[in-house]
Amino acid sequence: xxxxxxxxxxxxxxxxxxxxxxxxxxxxxxxxxxxxxxxxxxxxxxxxxxxxxxxxxxxxxxxxxxxxxxxxxxxxxxxxxxxxxxxx
Numbered sequence: 001x002x003x004x005x006x007x008x009x010x011x012x013x014x015x016x017x018x019x020x021x022x023x024x025x026x027x028x029x030x031x032x033x034x035x036x037x038x039x040x041x042x043x044x045x046x047x048x049x050x051x052x053x054x055x056x057x058x059x060x061x062x063x064x065x066x067x068x069x070x071x072x073x074x075x076x077x078x079x080x081x082x083x084x085x086x087x088x
Contacts, residue, residue, distance in 0.1 A: 029086025030055070048085065055084035 028036070030051035034044050059080035063073045 027084075030084065031086035052081060052085050055081045059084070 030048055033051070034047050037047075039047050056077065059077045060073075062080065063076045066076075068076055
């Protein structure tokens with residue numbers, strides 16, 4: 001039984017990491033969504049501000065969950081928000 005456990009654990013871990021990577025790569029940025037929806041002017045600005053606010057809340061909560069504080073938390077939140085929002 002033990003000789004089968006290691007390969008099963010490796011397969012499950014690989015599957016979990018692959019699924020996570022695909023989910024992250026598949027998530028479009030706020031900027032991409034704004035382009036896809038063909039937003040311009042005030043509508044685009046409003047959409048991006050709302051998206052950035054929501055991303056900041058989500059990233060801040062994730063950093064708190066990871067028990068980050070101070071400069072590490074600020075850096076992590078800034079990077080996370082940039083990834084979610086995309087290029088403006």
